Amino acid sequence: MPDLLIELFSEEIPARMQAKAAADLQRLVTDGLVEAGLTYASAGAFSTPRRLALSVEGLTPESPNTREERKGPKVGAPDKAVEGFCRGAGVTVDQLEKRDIGKGEAYFAVIEKMGRPAADIIAEVLESAIRNFPWPKSMRWGTGALKWVRPLHSIVCILTDEAGAQVVPMSVDGIDAGDATRGHRFMGPDVFSVTSFEDYEVKLKRAKVILRADERADMIWSEASNQAFAAGLELVEDKGLLAEVAGLVEWPVVLMGTIADDFLSLPPEVLTASMKEHQKFFSVRDKSGQVVRFVTVANRETADQGATILAGNQKVLFARLSDAKFFWENDLRVAKAGGQAWLDALSNVTFHNKLGTVSELVDRMAALSAEIAPMVGADAAEAEAAARFAKADLSSEMIYEFPDLQGLMGRYYAKEAGLSDTVAAAAQEHYSPLGPSDDVPTAPVSVAVALAEKVDKLTGFWAIDEKPTGSKDPFALRRAALGVIRLVRENTLTIKLGTLIKDADLLSFFHDRLKVFLKDEGISHDVIDASLAMPGNDDLLLLVNRAKALAAFLKTDDGENLIQGFKRANNILTQAEEKDGVEYSFGADLKFAETDEEKALFAALDAADAKIAPAMAAEDFAGAMSAMADLRMPIDAFFDAVQINADSEVLRRNRLNLLHRIRTICLSVADLRKIEG
Amino acid sequence: MADTPRSFQEIILRLQAYWAEKGCAIMQPYDMEVGAGTFHPATTLRSLGDVPWAAAYVQPSRRPTDGRYGENPNRLQHYYQYQVLIKPSPPDLQDLYLGSLKAIGIDMEMHDIRFVEDDWESPTLGAWGLGWEVWCDGMEVSQFTYFQQVGGHDCHPVSGELTYGLERLAMYVLGVDHVMDMPYNDPDAPIALTYGDVFLQNEQEYSRYNFDIADTDILLKHFEDAERECAAILANEQVDPKTGHKIVMAQPAYDQAIKASHLFNLLDARGVISVTERQAYIGRVRTLSKLCADAFVQTAAGGAA
Numbered sequence: 001m002p003d004l005l006i007e008l009f010s011e012e013i014p015a016r017m018q019a020k021a022a023a024d025l026q027r028l029v030t031d032g033l034v035e036a037g038l039t040y041a042s043a044g045a046f047s048t049p050r051r052l053a054l055s056v057e058g059l060t061p062e063s064p065n066t067r068e069e070r071k072g073p074k075v076g077a078p079d080k081a082v083e084g085f086c087r088g089a090g091v092t093v094d095q096l097e098k099r100d101i102g103k104g105e106a107y108f109a110v111i112e113k114m115g116r117p118a119a120d121i122i123a124e125v126l127e128s129a130i131r132n133f134p135w136p137k138s139m140r141w142g143t144g145a146l147k148w149v150r151p152l153h154s155i156v157c158i159l160t161d162e163a164g165a166q167v168v169p170m171s172v173d174g175i176d177a178g179d180a181t182r183g184h185r186f187m188g189p190d191v192f193s194v195t196s197f198e199d200y201e202v203k204l205k206r207a208k209v210i211l212r213a214d215e216r217a218d219m220i221w222s223e224a225s226n227q228a229f230a231a232g233l234e235l236v237e238d239k240g241l242l243a244e245v246a247g248l249v250e251w252p253v254v255l256m257g258t259i260a261d262d263f264l265s266l267p268p269e270v271l272t273a274s275m276k277e278h279q280k281f282f283s284v285r286d287k288s289g290q291v292v293r294f295v296t297v298a299n300r301e302t303a304d305q306g307a308t309i310l311a312g313n314q315k316v317l318f319a320r321l322s323d324a325k326f327f328w329e330n331d332l333r334v335a336k337a338g339g340q341a342w343l344d345a346l347s348n349v350t351f352h353n354k355l356g357t358v359s360e361l362v363d364r365m366a367a368l369s370a371e372i373a374p375m376v377g378a379d380a381a382e383a384e385a386a387a388r389f390a391k392a393d394l395s396s397e398m399i400y401e402f403p404d405l406q407g408l409m410g411r412y413y414a415k416e417a418g419l420s421d422t423v424a425a426a427a428q429e430h431y432s433p434l435g436p437s438d439d440v441p442t443a444p445v446s447v448a449v450a451l452a453e454k455v456d457k458l459t460g461f462w463a464i465d466e467k468p469t470g471s472k473d474p475f476a477l478r479r480a481a482l483g484v485i486r487l488v489r490e491n492t493l494t495i496k497l498g499t500l501i502k503d504a505d506l507l508s509f510f511h512d513r514l515k516v517f518l519k520d521e522g523i524s525h526d527v528i529d530a531s532l533a534m535p536g537n538d539d540l541l542l543l544v545n546r547a548k549a550l551a552a553f554l555k556t557d558d559g560e561n562l563i564q565g566f567k568r569a570n571n572i573l574t575q576a577e578e579k580d581g582v583e584y585s586f587g588a589d590l591k592f593a594e595t596d597e598e599k600a601l602f603a604a605l606d607a608a609d610a611k612i613a614p615a616m617a618a619e620d621f622a623g624a625m626s627a628m629a630d631l632r633m634p635i636d637a638f639f640d641a642v643q644i645n646a647d648s649e650v651l652r653r654n655r656l657n658l659l660h661r662i663r664t665i666c667l668s669v670a671d672l673r674k675i676e677g
Numbered sequence: 678m679a680d681t682p683r684s685f686q687e688i689i690l691r692l693q694a695y696w697a698e699k700g701c702a703i704m705q706p707y708d709m710e711v712g713a714g715t716f717h718p719a720t721t722l723r724s725l726g727d728v729p730w731a732a733a734y735v736q737p738s739r740r741p742t743d744g745r746y747g748e749n750p751n752r753l754q755h756y757y758q759y760q761v762l763i764k765p766s767p768p769d770l771q772d773l774y775l776g777s778l779k780a781i782g783i784d785m786e787m788h789d790i791r792f793v794e795d796d797w798e799s800p801t802l803g804a805w806g807l808g809w810e811v812w813c814d815g816m817e818v819s820q821f822t823y824f825q826q827v828g829g830h831d832c833h834p835v836s837g838e839l840t841y842g843l844e845r846l847a848m849y850v851l852g853v854d855h856v857m858d859m860p861y862n863d864p865d866a867p868i869a870l871t872y873g874d875v876f877l878q879n880e881q882e883y884s885r886y887n888f889d890i891a892d893t894d895i896l897l898k899h900f901e902d903a904e905r906e907c908a909a910i911l912a913n914e915q916v917d918p919k920t921g922h923k924i925v926m927a928q929p930a931y932d933q934a935i936k937a938s939h940l941f942n943l944l945d946a947r948g949v950i951s952v953t954e955r956q957a958y959i960g961r962v963r964t965l966s967k968l969c970a971d972a973f974v975q976t977a978a979g980g981a982a
Contacts, residue, residue: 011771012809014794049792137796139807141823142765143834150807151768151823186785248791279815296815298789309789312814312849319750350951 001041004056004122004168005197007156007181008130011050013149015247017136018047019213021149024134025052032125037063038118046211048250050185053211055197061161062115072096072107082107119159123170123177126157130172146173156181156194165195183207184250186300208300209250217246223254224295228284231256233293236272236283245280249299255310256284256295263321264290266328267412273402274324279317327397331409334396335416342395349394352475354464361456362391368452368500375495376451378444386426387449389414393427407431426450433483440490451487454480455500462506481513488540498538507538514540523551526676533671542619549621550670558629563675565635566666570673572644573659588658592651597634597641598658604634605661616668624669635662681782681850684860685872688781688847689735692759695780696733699773701761704734709932710939713738713799714760714840718928721802721966722973723762724827724836726980730764735843739939741887741946747873747880750855751845754883755876759841766823766837774821774839778813782850789814797822801938801962803829803970806838818846828970844872887946896947900940900958907933907965911972927973934965 006029013021026045033040033056041058072085075098086093089109096107131146138147146152157168157177170177179193181200188207194200201211210216221235221242228235246252263271268283271291275281284293296313298306334341347359355361366387373383393399393410410427422445429446430453432438441447457480461467468477488495501507515528531537531547553559577583593599611627644659646652666672682688697703707717714736715721723730736758744754763770771792779785792809797820799805808822820840824832844856853859857873910930917924941958944950950958973979 012792012794016794137807139823139825139835140833141835141837142768151766153768186790248793299791300789302787304787308787309814312788312816315849315854316814316816322750348951 001058002061002118002159002161003197004040004054004059004118005156005158005160005194005200006054006056006126007154007200008052008152009050009154009156009181010148010152011150013047013049013052013247015049015244017149018049018052018247019243021133021135022047022052022054022213025054025129028129028133029054029122029125030056032128033059033118033121036121036125037066037115038121047213047247048209048211048216049248050250051181053200057197059118059159062117063121065115066111066113068111068113070109070111071101072109075105075107077107085109119166119168122157122159122168126155126168126177127170127172130155144173154178154181156200158194158196160196183209184300187251210252213243213246216249216252217242220246220252220254220297223252224256224282224297227254227256227295228293231284231293233284233286235295236285236291238276238282241276241280241282245282245297248280249297251299251301253298253301253306254295255298255306255313256293257310257314257317258293259291259321260318263325264292266321266325267409269405269408270324270328270398270402271321273405274320275317277402277404278320279313281313281317323401324398327401331396331398331413332416335413337417339389339392339413339417342392343388345395346391352460352464352466354466355460358391358394362388364456364460365390365449365452368456369448372448372451372455372495372500373444376444376447376491376493378448382420382422383426383445383448383452385419386423386430386445387452389417389419389423390427390430390449390453422446433486434479436482440486442491447487447491447493451484451495454484454487458484458506458509459501459503462503462509467505467509477509478513481510482517484510485514485517485540489544492541494539494541496536496538497540501538510540511537514543518544518547523547524676526674527551527554530670530672530674533674545619546621546670549625552622553625553629554675556629558632559625561636562629562632562666563672565632565639566662566672568639569635569659569662573656573663576644576656584653584656584660585664586653586657588654588661592654594651595641597637598655601634601638601658604631605658605665608665612665612668621669628666628669631662631665682847683865684851684863685843685847686862688850689757689759689843691781692777692841693733693735695777696761699776701731701733701763704732706734706736707935709935710739711736711935712740712938712942714758715799715802715804715838716935716938717760718931720760720762720836720838721804721827722927722931722969723978724764724824724832724838725830725970725974726978727834728764728978728980730762730836732763733759733761736760739942741883741943744880744884744887744946746884747857747877751848753844753856753876753880754887755879757843759839759843761839762836764836765834770837770839771821774811774819777839778818781846783813792821795820800959801941802827802966803963804966808838813849816845816849818842818849828973829967830970830974887943888948891943891947893944893947893949896940896944900937900944903933903936903940904961904965907931907937907968911968915975925972925976927969927976927979930965930972931969934962934969937965938962 022045026043030043038060040056043056046053070089073081082093089111091109091111096109098105099108135149138149140147141151152175155175155177156179157170158165158179159168165179167179168177180191181194182189182191183204184207188209192203194203204211225235268289268291272283275283275294282295283291284295285291294317298309302309346362347357349358351358351361366384369383369387370380373380390410393406393413396409396413398409399406407428411424414424414427422443425443426446426449429441430449432450433440441450458477461475461477466475497507497510511532515525518528527550528547531543531550534546536542573584590602593602608627608631612624615623615627642655644652644655682691693703704719717734717736719732719734737755738758739755741754743752745752775785791812793812795808795810797806797808804827806822806824810817811819811821822838824836824838826832848856848859851859857871857877859872861870861872861875907930910926915923915925941962975981
C-alpha cells in the first residue's frame with residue numbers, strides 16, 4: 001500500500017489562514033481520492049508560513065474495475081430517446097444489448113470502467129484542489145492566471161511504496177510536481193529531495209523547519225514559560241496570539257526582553273494591547289500583576305544568541321510605548337480637568353448620519369438611564385452622571401490608537417476625573433454583555449446605563465428603519481436585544497419594556513430574540529407562544545418565568561393529560577358556541593349537576609379558582625400550574641361519566657357553561673390553545 | 678556587503694545603485710504633491726495594461742495630518758518613500774527585495790526578517806493588492822504588494838510593488854532615535870548636515886500652515902476646479918484635430934486627480950471634513966482615478982494596440 005506526500009510551497013501564507021488551509025487541503029484531496037474509488041488508512045495535514053503539506057498513508061495502488069448495468073428505453077422507442085440514453089451512459093448505440101424483460105425487449109447498457117492507477121487519480125484530484133482552493137482571499141502574480149493566497153512556487157507530490165518513491169506526474173500553470181523542496185528561508189535555503197513523509201519531516205527539521213504548528217506552539221509556550229519562571233515572573237496566557245505567532249515562524253526562537261521603567265506607570269492593559277497588536281509580543285507579569293517584560297518570537301538563530309534581534313525589538317517597543325505614554329499623559333490631563341473637553345468633542349463625532357452625533361446619543365442615554373434607574377434599584381442622579389461620562393473615552397487619544405480598550409480606559413479616566421467608583425465601573429460595564437460568554441453587569445448603575453445604551457440603539461435604528469435582515473445585522477442589533485434580555489434575566493429585573501419601547505414591531509423583535517434564547521434552554525416555541533399571548537408580555541422576566549413554569553408543567557404526567565382535557569373541553573365548547581351562536585359564559589349551576597363526577601368537578605373548579613387567582617396575582621406560575629394540575633383527575637372523570645350533549649337542553653347548557661369555566665381557568669394561566677400535540 | 682551606510686543619502690544612493698543593477702529604470706520624483714510613491718504615474722498608470730515595466734525612484738510624499746512640528750521622533754508631514762514597480766512581478770521578487778536590504782547594510786545572518794500579512798488598498802486610487810509588511814526585528818521596514826486592481830481595472834499581468842519608508846528604515850540602519858538627529862550627508866563631510874538641518878524648519882512651517890492657515894475656501898475651490906478639469910480633459914476627442922494623431926490625454930488628466938487628492942488631504946488636516954463627508958470626497962477622487970485609468974488603457978503605454 002503506497003503512501004502519498006503532497007507539499008504546496010509558496011510565499012508567506014497569512015498566519016490566520018494556515019490551519020484552515022491545511023484542513024481544506026486534506027478534505028479536498030482525500031474526498032477526491034475516495035470519490036474516484038481509492039481508499040486510505042490515515043491522513044494528516046500540516047502548515048508552516050511557507051507550506052501546506054498532506055500525508056496520506058495506506059492508499060490503494062489503483063481504483064477497482066467497476067461494472068454497472070443500466071436499463072434503457074424499450075426496443076423500438078424513438079431514436080432520440082435511445083440516443084439520449086446512450087449519451088447519459090457514455091456508450092454508443094451498437095454497444096447496447098437487447099434483453100427480454102417479459103413485456104418485450106429493452107436496451108441495456110453495460111458500463112465497464114477499468115480501474116485506474118492511484119497516480120493518475122492523484123494528479124487530477126490535486127490539480128482540482130489547487131484550482132478550487134477556498135482561500136478567504138487569493139491573488140494572481142506575474143503573467144499567470146492561477147490564483148493562490150500568495151505566489152505558489154513548487155509542488156511535491158510523491159507516492160512511496162516498498163520499491164521506493166515515485167513523483168506523480170502533474171503540472172499546474174507551469175509548475176511541475178517533483179520531489180524537491182527547501183527549508184528555512186535563511187537557515188536552510190538549499191533544495192533537497194524527499195522520499196517519504198518521515199524523510200520529509202526529518203529533513204525539514206534538519207533544514208530548520210518545524211512542520212507541525214502545534215509543535216511550534218508548544219515549543220514557544222514552554223520556552224517562554226520557562227524563561228519567565230526563571231526570572232520569577234509569569235507569562236500571560238493568550239491562545240489566539242500563540243496560534244498566530246506559531247504561524248509566523250518556521251523555527252521559533254523565544255527571546256525575553258525588558259520594558260523600560262518609564263512605562264511601568266501605564267495601565268497593564270495598555271502595555272499588553274500595545275505589545276500584542278503592533279508587535280505580537282506576549283506579556284510577562286510579576287506577582288502583583290504588573291506587566292514588566294515581554295516575549296518575542298524570532299524566526300531564526302543568530303551567532304549572538306538573538307541579542308541584535310532583541311535589541312531591535314526593544315527599540316521598536318520603546319517607540320510604541322513612548323506613543324502610548326504620550327497618549328496616556330495627554331489623556332490624564334484632560335481627565336483630571338473633569339473630561340469636559342472630551343464630552344464637547346463628542347458633538348463632532350457622528351454616531352449615525354440619521355441618528356445624530358455621539359453627544360446627542362449621550363444626552364438620550366442620560367435621560368433614559370435616569371428613567372430606568374428606579375426600575376433597577378439605582379440612584380437616578382448617579383445613573384445619569386454615569387451615562388454622561390460613559391462615552392467620554394471615545395474622544396481620548398488612547399482609544400483613537402487602541403479602539404479595543406474603549407470602556408476600560410473610560411473607567412481609568414472616570415476615576416482620574418474624581419467620579420465615584422460606581423460611575424467609573426459603569427463607564428466600562430455599560431457595553432456588556434457583548435457576546436453570549438461576556439459577563440452581565442450586576443451593579444445597579446452599570447445595569448441602568450447598559451440597558452439605556454441598548455434600548456436607545458434599538459429604538460433609534462428601528463425609527464430610521466435599519467432593522468436586521470436575514471444574515472445582515474451591521475449594527476449588531478440582535479446582540480443588543482439579547483443583551484437586554486440577559487441583563488433583565490440575570491438580574492431578575494421587573495421592567496415593563498412597553499414603557500421604554502413604543503414600537504410594537506420592536507417589541508415583537510424582542511419576543512423573537514427571546515424565542516431563540518429560550519429555545520437554547522430547551523423551551524419549545526409553542527410554549528413561548530402560549531406565554532406571549534398573555535397580558536404583560538412586555539415584562540421579559542414575567543414572560544420567561546411563565547414559559548419556564550409552563551414547560552416544566554407540560555413535562556409532567558398531569559400537565560400532559562390536563563392539556564388533553566382542556567383541549568377536549570375547548571373543542572366541544574367552541575363547536576357548540578359556533579352552532580348555537582352564543583357564548584356559554586352564564587355560569588354553571590351546581591343544582592343541575594346530576595352525577596357525582598359532575599359535582600366533583602364543580603368543587604374542583606372552585607378550589608382551583610381559589611388557589612390560582614392569588615398565585616397569579618403573586619406571579620407564582622408554578623403554584624398556579626400545580627393548582628391547575630389538580631383539575632386533571634376531575635376533568636378526566638367528568639368526561640368519562642357525563643354526556644355533554646344531554647337530551648335535556650337545560651342540562652346541556654349547564655354543562656357547556658361548566659366547560660366554559662374550565663376554559664377560563666386554564667386560559668388565565670397561559671394560552672393553552674397554542675400548545676401543540 | 679556588510680558595511681553599514683553612514684548617512685540618509687548613502688542609503689538612498691545604495692538603493693538606487695542596487696535597483697539600477699537589477700535592471701530598473703531609475704526615475705526621478707514626480708513633480709507634484711502626492712501622499713505616497715504609489716501616486717507617481719510610473720506606478721499607478723504603468724501598472725495598467727500589459728506593457729512590461731520596471732522602475733525605481735524616490736518620491737517625496739506629503740501627509741498633512743502627520744505634521745508634528747518636527748517634534749515627534751518619526752512622524753513627518755513631508756517624508757520620502759523609495760518605490761519599486763516591476764511588471765510582470767518576477768518569480769524571485771522576494772529574493773530581490775532581500776538583496777536590497779543587504780545592500781543597505783542589513784545583515785540577514787543577524788536580523789530577523791519576516792513577511793507579515795498586510796493587504797494594501799487605496800480607496801482614492803480604486804486599487805488593491807495582497808502582500809505583506811516586511812518586519813526587521815519587529816519593525817516595519819517596507820510594504821510588499823502584488824497589485825490586483827488599479828483604477829478599477831484588473832491587473833494583467835500583475836505588478837510587484839515595493840515601498841520603503843526611507844526615514845524610518847534609515848533611522849534603524851543608522852541607529853538613530855530621532856529623525857532630526859539623523860546624518861543627512863556624510864557626518865565627516867566638511868559641512869555635515871543632519872536631517873533636522875535640512876527639514877526641521879520646513880516641518881514647523883508646514884505644520885502651522887497645514888493645520889491652521891491653509892484657506893479652506895480656496896482649497897475647496899481648487900478641489901472642485903481640479904475635479905472639473907480632469908473630466909473636461911478626458912471629454913475631448915481622442916484624435917487631435919491639429920496633428921491628426923490619436924492623443925489620449927491620460928496623464929494630464931491624472932495630474933488633476935493627484936491635485937484633487939492632495940487638496941482633499943489638506944482639507945482633512947484643517948479638520949473641515951466631517952466623518953460622513955469624508956467618504957464622499959474619497960469617492961470623488963476615486964471616480965477621477967478610474968476615469969484616468971480608463972483613458973490610460975486606451976493609450977500605447979497602456980497596452981492598447
